[in-house]
Amino acid sequence: MTARVRWRILREAVYAKGKRKVSVGSIPNLLPLGVISYGDCNPSVEGVHCAHLENMEVRYTVTQFTLADLVNGNNTGNVCIWPSEEVMAYWCMVRKEEFEAKAVCELGAGMVGLASLFLAVAGLPRLLAITDGNPKCVANIRTSFVENQPRIPTSVTVICDRLVWGTLGNLEKFKNQFDIVLAADCLFFVDFHEKLLHTVHLLLRPSGRAFMLAPRRSGSLEKFVELARGMSTLFRLVTVKPDYDDRLSTCRDMLLASLETERISEQLDHHYPILPPAEQLLLAVEQTCQSVGAEQGQTFSDSFVCAMADCLTSMVDIWTTDLLAFAR
Template sequence: MNDDASCAANASKSHDGVTTDVARARWTLLRQVLRKKQVDNPEVKQASVRRFATFNLFERTRPVSHDSVDTSEEHWVEYTSVFFPQYSAFLRDNLGPPRINEVLNSFDNTGNVCVWPSEETMAHYCLQNSHLFTGNVCELGGGMTCLGGLMVAVCADVKEVLLSDGNEKCIHNVRGIVERNMQAGKFGSTHVSTRVLRWDCDPDISALEAHFDVVMCADCLFFDQYRSSLVDAIRRLLQPNGVAFVFAPLRGDTLQMFSQLAQQAGLLVARHQQYDVQVWDVHQKMLQEGKEAYDENIHYPLLLTLKKGSQAQ
């Protein structure tokens, strides 16, 4: 089965018009990147988060190269937290336009385009709340950088961080990122690993059943086809007393549908709108500037916390 083609086809069958538009716009964005064209399609402007690229939570700088003939450094940047400048990590966050066979024949390529604002926001939240992360941590659907999980590995006192995505090209890049930061001594004693992990692949999930104290993901709710699988994966990966942090914008009814599926699966779901002062301030400022540049429906990530029903008070 062609997984990405199935995703696109399934998105077109959405029960919600906004969901359909957002999914279609994501794929339009991928096609624009593939063709190296400026994203000026009205549909993309309406639905793509790239109209609003960042909450300005991290500074991007080029690493200093001591070798004037080394061109590999131009692909690397150092992400430094604006509010916690003691924490930074090296990232390779620009892989160039995806090849046509990658778009058509591989699992969800949206993570190969850029660092999306929800991932940036989750990474900042991890730094702000490092005390919430203990034991074994897993990021699902982390794209080409897994920035959130990477920041947990940099700042928190955890035993293990697994950085995962369903796309092989993403994970190939993440492996290089882990190696670079490990050489720089960014992780301390934390064991950081990577793997291709698909939510809808039972062997992938079974191998890690009930292994994690914390599971996290950002902006992974928009494909109808995989929403139920993501809920099941989170439920199975969590230890009995574990917690999941899910960052995602409303995107029409997609966040609400995910919440309902999680509740039906026996998970306790709490929704948080004002979870961080800095993010909330940017959100309020953008709202005042008008919808032309910013639409909270597709740009402002809400935070869902998920726990197993046994944790009910």
């Protein structure tokens, strides 16, 4: 249930030689809310893990990634169920009245579309579109909703489709038709912010609202808000609420209070020196590429090695605190 398990999933996804099993503990209940409780169930399809919630089944992909999957696009949605997804699902159930008989679209839903699944089974929206830019995520979501179809009231029309931000693709006929747009942890890549905002604008009706949950992550949230506020012709009101739910705020404060300052200092002193400077990182990446290439019968160009090093450097810069926490 720890964050370490999340990174183990990614490691296994990259290095797995064949089929593997992932325990239900790999789908962690990160926040002590008591509202999302997972239990094991029997998967109907090989290559996925199945978890049972009180009223639904969740398909959790554990298939192996290829090198192309990792290099050619954003594959974060196929790694695990991220904390913001769990919080979004909880928040939707707390604010049920917001979604009754509404047209709702979830962007960047990942491999589960957890919030959308909760809304569908609860029978709240009249129209529910679950989208992601990654084809594997969309395929898993579609299968998950088919398996949960008996639990979803017929009053809810469900659409699962691939949507690359910046265009509406197959959702063109729903332009400006949605009352609510949801997005959980979709602000990490700053380069996508503008396309995300334009997509939200294309989807929402004039009186519509977008609800987004995301960690700050080295200012990525602030940059998104600044950009959105600069688009005053598209969005009338942009607000940020750190404390949007009393129960969540209480849980957060309890967790923060339980952290010992001395312990945090020890972790920083112990782990920060192992984050290498650029030259050492480049060498480490080159050695890893050579090792993987030897196993796969492939060679990697210098430009590819440098690109991978830049990517890892950015990840260390942005996720420093998270990585230190995962190393505990």
